[in-house]
Amino acid sequence: MSAAKTKQNISLNQLPPGKNIPGTAIVVDAFKYRNPDFLYFLSHFHQDHYGGITKNWSDGPIYCSQITARLLRHVLDVPEQYIKSLPQNEPVDLNAECRVTLMDANHCPGAHVLIFDVKTDESVKRYVHCGDMRYEARMKCWPSWFRDGALVDVETVFLDTTYCNPRYKFPKQDVVTAADDTPPLAQAQRRTLFVVATYTIGKEKVLHEISTACGDLCIYTSPDKKEILNLLDLPYANIFVREPRESSVHMITWGKLGEMVPGGWRFLPNWGFAQEYLDWANSLLSDDVPKFTHLAGIVPTGWTWEFQKQHGTGSLFHCTMKPGQEHLCIYEVPYSEHSNFEELREFVEFLKPARVVPTVVGKSGNAGKLAGYFRDLVDSRKSFQLGFNDLFAGEWTFNFS
Numbered sequence: 358m359s360a361a362k363t364k365q366n367i368s369l370n371q372l373p374p375g376k377n378i379p380g381t382a383i384v385v386d387a388f389k390y391r392n393p394d395f396l397y398f399l400s401h402f403h404q405d406h407y408g409g410i411t412k413n414w415s416d417g418p419i420y421c422s423q424i425t426a427r428l429l430r431h432v433l434d435v436p437e438q439y440i441k442s443l444p445q446n447e448p449v450d451l452n453a454e455c456r457v458t459l460m461d462a463n464h465c466p467g468a469h470v471l472i473f474d475v476k477t478d479e480s481v482k483r484y485v486h487c488g489d490m491r492y493e494a495r496m497k498c499w500p501s502w503f504r505d506g507a508l509v510d511v512e513t514v515f516l517d518t519t520y521c522n523p524r525y526k527f528p529k530q531d532v533v534t535a536a537d538d539t540p541p542l543a544q545a546q547r548r549t550l551f552v553v554a555t556y557t558i559g560k561e562k563v564l565h566e567i568s569t570a571c572g573d574l575c576i577y578t579s580p581d582k583k584e585i586l587n588l589l590d591l592p593y594a595n596i597f598v599r600e601p602r603e604s605s606v607h608m609i610t611w612g613k614l615g616e617m618v619p620g621g622w623r624f625l626p627n628w629g630f631a632q633e634y635l636d637w638a639n640s641l642l643s644d645d646v647p648k649f650t651h652l653a654g655i656v657p658t659g660w661t662w663e664f665q666k667q668h669g670t671g672s673l674f675h676c677t678m679k680p681g682q683e684h685l686c687i688y689e690v691p692y693s694e695h696s697n698f699e700e701l702r703e704f705v706e707f708l709k710p711a712r713v714v715p716t717v718v719g720k721s722g723n724a725g726k727l728a729g730y731f732r733d734l735v736d737s738r739k740s741f742q743l744g745f746n747d748l749f750a751g752e753w754t755f756n757f758s
C-alpha cells in the first residue's frame with residue numbers, strides 16, 4: 358500500500374464501519390487511515406488487513422499477536438518501537454478504560470479474535486472483533502466468554518462475513534483434511550508432482566495433512582517462504598524443505614495455478630504455468646531419476662464449492678483436467694480458513710450480541726442485508742436500545758481469500 362493511498366488526520370467518525378471499537382480510539386485493521394491518536398490493532402498478517410503498514414510506519418504502536426509481530430519485523434521491516442506484541446488467552450489492560458484478550462481465530466498463524474472490554478461510566482461493554490475467523494464449536498469453551506459461570510454480555514460482534522450467504526455450505530475443515538478421495542495420491546505408478554497453492558501465510562494445515570497422508574513426506578517451499586514458515590511456531594515446521602528435488606509436493610504462490618472467474622464461483626486454470634512448472638521441476642532432476650509424468654495442482658478454497666456441488670461429480674475434491682492433455686489436472690479442495698454460513702450463525706447464536714457488524718462486504722453488497730441474516734439471533738431488547746442508525750454506510754473491503 359503506497360503512502361499516497363493513505364488518508365491523513367482521519368477522525369474516528371470518518372472511518373468505515375467495522376474499524377473502530379466504540380467509546381475508544383482503538384481501530385482494527387485500518388492502517389490506511391492515519392491519526393497519531395488512534396490505537397492500532399492488527400488482527401492477522403494478511404495483506405487486506407495490514408495494507409497501509411510500511412517500513413516507514415510512524416503513527417503509533419501496532420498491537421498484535423507475537424507471531425504477527427515477527428512477520429511485521431521480518432516481512433515489512435516495521436521499526437521495533439512501533440510493534441507491541443500481546444500474549445494469547447490472557448487479558449491485558451491497555452489503559453484504565455480498556456482491556457483486550459486475544460484468542461486463536463483458527464485462521465492463519467497469528468490470527469486472533471480480539472475481545473475488548475471497555476469501561477464506561479455505568480458499566481463495562483464488550484466488543485468482539487473477529488478479524489478473519491474460521492469458527493469451530495470448541496470456541497464456545499473459551500473461558501474469556503464467561504464471568505462467574507455466566508456468559509458475559511456482548512454488545513457488538515464485528516463478524517468476518519467473507520462467506521455470509523446461505524449458499525456457502527462448504528464442509529468443515531476436518532472433513533476435508535480427512536478425506537481420502539484424492540485419486541492422484543493413489544496413483545503411485547505415475548510420477549506425479551503435486552503443486553499446492555498457498556498465501557504468504559495460511560493453509561499450512563493442508564500441507565501437513567498431505568505430508569502425513571504420504572508417510573511423512575517432506576514438502577518443498579522457496580527459501581523466502583521457508584524463512585516465514587520458521588516464524589510461525591508450527592509443530593510440524595520440519596516437514597518443509599528448501600530443495601525442490603527432495604519432494605514431489607511443492608508449495609507455490611497463490612494465483613499461479615489460475616484464478617477465480619471474475620464475478621463467478623469457478624476456477625480458471627492456468628495450464629501454461631502448470632506445464633512450465635512441470636518442465637522446470639523435471640529439469641532439476643539428474644538423468645538417473647525418473648521424470649515426473651503428471652502434475653496435480655491443489656487449490657484450497659471455499660469459493661468454488663457450490664458450483665462444484667451443482668456441476669461436479671459429487672466428489673469432495675473437484676478435478677479439472679486439461680482437455681487433450683490429461684497429464685495436467687487441478688483439484689479444487691473446499692478447505693477454507695473463513696467460517697461458512699452455518700458456522701457464522703452458530704457463533705452469533707452463542708454470543709447473542711446486541712448487534713452484528715459485517716467486516717467484509719462485496720463491492721455490490723449490502724451490509725444491512727448481511728446483518729439481516731443474524732437478526733433472529735441477536736438480543737433484540739439490547740438492539741432496540743442501541744438503535745441501528747448509521748451502522749451500514751461507508752467504505753467496505755472485499756476479501757477474496
Ligand SMILES: [Zn+2]
Nearest residue numbers: 403464489758
Ligand atoms: Zn485473512
